[in-house]
Amino acid sequence: MTLAAPRAAEPGARPLIETRPLRNPDAADAPLMGRRGWWLVVLNVLIPGSAQVLAGNRRLGRFGLGATLAGWLLLIAAAGMALFARPALVWLFTGPLSWIMLTLVQVLLLGYVVLWVVLTIDTLRQVRLVKVPQISRWALPVASILVLALVGSGTVYASTVVASSRGALTSLFGSSGPSLPPSEGYYNILLLGADSGDGRDSMRFDSISVVSVNADTGAVTITGIPRDMRNFPFAEDSPMRDPDLVGYDYRNYFEGHDDLECGWGPGINQLTNAVQVCREDNGVGLYPDAAQQGSTPEIEATKDAAEGILGIEIPYHVFVDMHAFAAMIDALGGVDITVKERLPKGGGPAYPNQPAAEWATGWIEPGEQHMNGDTAQWYARSRYTTDDFDRMKRQRELQVAILRQFTPQTVVTRFNEIAAAGTELVQTDLPQDKLPEFFDLMMKAKEQQVTEIELTPDNGILEKDPDYDLVREMVQQALHPPTETPAPDGS
Template sequence: MTVTAPPRNSARPRRGSLIEERPLRHPDTTSPEVMGRRGWWLVVLNFLLPGSAQVLAGNRRLGRFGLAATITMWVIALLTVLTGLLWRPLLLSLATNWLVLLIVQVVIAFYAVLWIVLTVDTLRLVKLVRAGTVARIGVPLLAILLAVASTSAAAWTFDRVNSVRETLSTVFGASGPSVPPSDGYYNVLLLGADSGEGRDSMRFDSISVVSVNAETGATTITGVPRDMGHFPFAPGPMKDLYPDVHEGRVDPNCGWSSGINQLQTEVEICRDGNALYPDAHDDGSSPGVEATKDAVEGILGITIPYYVFIDMKGFADLVDALGGVDINVVERLPKGGGPQYEGQPADDWAEGWIEAGQQHMDGDTAQWYARSRYTTSDFDRMRRQRELQQAILAQMTPQNVLDRFTEIADAGQVLVQTDIPADLLPFLADIAMKAKEQPVTTIELTPENGIEEADPDWALVRQMVQDALHPQTPTPAPEG
C-alpha cells in the first residue's frame, strides 16, 4: 500500500486563519475597524494587567516581565492585607522600619516607570495609522488618561511612604534603649512648651503623663499643675540635691521658684545640666526634661521612661492639618499675651476673643484656648488642655489621617521631640489602635479633687494614680 506524503506546506495555516484565530497578534491590517477594536482592547488590557498586551501582541519577553512584576505586586498587596488582619504587630513593625519603607519606595518607583514603558509600547503595538478616525484619537487619549491615573496613584503612595520615613527619621532619630512596661503600663511624660507667637520664652506650661495599659490599651492622662511646688524627686541627681522636697532660690543673677515648671530654668541655665544628666542628649532628651521626669515620678509614684515634647506653634499646625477640632467653650476667653500692667481691662489688650458655645477651632484658636489664663485659673487651663488632647485623639480617625497624611506628618516633624525608641513604635502603634476603642480616663491634681496647691498630700496623689491605673475588681458575692 502506497502512502502519499502531504504537500510540504499543507500544515502551515493560511494567513486568513491566523487572523481569525489570533487577531491581536496577527490582525487584518487592511481593516480600520479591526485595528481600532484591537487598539481599544490592548490599551484596556495594559491598564488592567500590565504586560498582557505585550504577551498577546508584542514582545513576549517584555510582556512576561511585566506580568511577573504585576503578579508580584498583587501578591505583596494581598500578603499586606492578610498580615494586617492576622499579624498586625508584624505589619506595624515593617511599616515603621526605615529600611523597609525605603525599599517600598524603590519598588513603587520602579513599577511606575515599568507601567509607563508598557503603556508607550502598547501604543506602538496599536498601529494607529491603520485604525479608524475615532480610534486614532480615542485610543491614545484613553491610554494617556489611564497612565495618568496609575502613575498618580503610585506618586500618591510614594509620597505617603516618604512622609512616614522622613518623620520616623526626624522624630525618632535619637533615643535610649527600650524598656518593658512598668506595672503593666507604658508611661510617657507629655510636655507642652508655650513658645508660640506672642511669647518670648520656653517653659513647660503643660505637664501631664499619658499611661497606656500594655495589654488593653486603656489610657489614663494625669495632669500636673505647672506651679506645683515643694515636691519630692524620684532617686537620681535631683534627689541628691533635694533629699526632701524641691526648694526655690532667690538670686539676682539666676533664680527659680519651687514650681515644677521652673526646673527647665534651674537645670538648663542656673546649673550645669550636662553634669547632672550626662547621657541626656545622646538619648534624645535634655537635662531639663530628665529633671522634670524625676520630679513627676516622685509626685505620682510611677516610672516614666519616655517623654514627648510638643511645641505650641507646632500644635497649632497639627490642629490645622487635622482640619480643626470641635470644642464646647464654657467661658469666653481672650486671645493675647496678657495685660501690660495689673488691673488693665482685657478688652484693652486682647487680640481677639474665643466666644462661649460650640466651636470648630482652627490651629491658632485652639492654641489660645490651651494657653489663655489671664481671665481664668491655671486649673481651668489644665482642664482645657485635656479637652484639646481628647479632641485631637477623636480627630485621629483612619480616614482623616489618610486624607491629610502628608500635612499631619509634616506638622509632626516640627511638633514633636521624643526619646521613644523607634523599635518600640510597632507595639505602641498596636496598643494605640486598641486605645481608640476605649474612653480616656483623666486625673487632675487640683483642689476640686482634694489636692491642695500649697500643701499637697503626696500619699493621696499616689493613691489616686494607683486607683486609676489598677482599679480593684469587685469580689462577687457568694451564692446564697
C-alpha cells in the same frame, strides 16, 4: 466590545497567514483596528503587560505581567497581614528593619510607575494609530494618558508617603532611651508642652501631664500636673536628691541658688531654669546621658519630679512645641470641641486690669466648634480671663480630641501632612522598637473612654501645699482600682 471575525480571502488573493486579529490584524479594516486598539488599551490598564503578551513584544510583556502579578500578590499579602497579623505588619514598617523595608517599597513603587509608562507607550505603538478611525486616533492616547496619570499619580503619592514615613521615623527616633517593659502593667509617658514665645527668658513647660497606657487593654489615664505645683519630692533615685551634684539640698532648691538674676520661682515648670539655665554645665553634670538618649537635663529633672509626685515610674517623654501645635491640628483636619465659656485670643493685656475687649485679637465663642489649628492653640493657651486650672482642663480636652482624630482614614489621607507636622512638633525618647506595641495599644485606646485626673483644688489638691500622699492614692485608685470581693452567698 468584540472583534470581528477575519474576512475570508477572495478568489485569486493570497491566503491569510494568520487569523489572530490582536497580533496580526487586517490593517486595511479601520473599524477592526479601532476595536483592537481599545482592547489593547483596556488590557494595558487592567493587567499591565498583557497587551504585549498578546500583540507585541512577548519578552517585555512577560516582564510587565510578572511585575503586575507580583505587585498584586504583595498587596494581597499586606491586606491579609493588616486583617489577621497587624502587629507583624506594623513591626515590619516601624521596627528595626523599617528603613530597609520602606526604601524597598519606595523603589518598587517608583520602578513600577516607570515600567507602566514604558508599557503604555509600547501599547500605543502596537495600536497603530494611523490605521484606526479618526475619533479613536485621538481618544485612545488621551484615555491612556489620563488613566496613566491617575493611577501613576496615586502610586507616586504612595511612594512619597513611604519617604515621609522613613524621614519621620529617622527624625523622631534617631536617639532614644532604653527599651523597657511596662511598670506595674502600664507604660507611663511624660507629656510636655512648651510655649517659648518672644520675651520669654527660657523654654518652660507650661503644660505637664502624664499619660498612663495599660499594656494589656490600651486603657488611657491622663494625669494633669499644675505648672506651678511646688514643694514636690523627686524620685528616690534622682540626682536632684544629691546636694553635691545639685549644689544645695533639693528640699530647699527654691531658695538654694545664689544667682539673684537667674530669676526662677518655685513651680515645677521652673526646673528648666533650675537645672539648665542657672548652671554653668547646663545640667550635663546632673544628667550626662540625656542628650544621647534623646532627652535634655530639664526634661529628665521634670520626669524625676513627676515620678516623685505621682509615685509611678515614668521612663519616657513626649515634648510638644506649642508653636508647631497648630500645624498638627490642621494636618488632622481640625478637632471638635465643646466650648463652655467665651475665651479671648491674644497675648494678654498691655497693662494691668486692661479689659479683654481692648486687647483681644479675636474670641472663641461657646458651643460646638470644629477648630482649626490656630483656634485650638488659643483654646489651649488662653488664660487671662480664666485660671490655670481651667486651662489644664482645656488642654486635656484637646489631647483627647487629637487621640480621637487619629483614625486610620485620617492618617492614610493626610499622612504626609501629619508626618511633616510631627517632626516639627514632637521630640521624644520613645524607643523605635516599641512602636508596633504602642500602635496596637493606640488602636485599642480609641475604643475606650479616657480617664482624667486633675491635681486641682476641685479634687482636694492645693497648689501651694499639695498633699502628695493623697495624690499618689488618687493615681493608684485610677490605675489599679480595687476588685470587689464576692459576698459569702456568691453575689
